[in-house]
Amino acid sequence: MNRYEFEAIKAELARNILNSDDEALIEHLRHCYAESQGQGAPCRYTLNEVKARLRSTEADAIAGRGLTTEEVIALTERWL
Secondary structure, eight states: OOHHHHHHHHHHHHHHHHHOOOHHHHHHHHHHHHHHTTOOOSOOOOHHHHHHHHHHHHHHHHHTOSOOHHHHHHHHHHHO
8 A cells, every 4th residue: 555545545534533423433443543552441341341241240159150269270370
């Protein structure tokens, strides 16, 4: 891709962003850009995703599903 094509793609992308009314898309693009610039937050979950994961974890705990301490230690030792 030459410099003119690159600049044309940037201009087209800017126009598309400016003409978009999709708030979720703009927020996603903002996060992607920040991450590509090394400014991204280490967390990759939205608040709703975190709440859903917590509900699922709570349900697993209540149902007795999970790992023992020994299983966790063995698992983490294999990772390292």
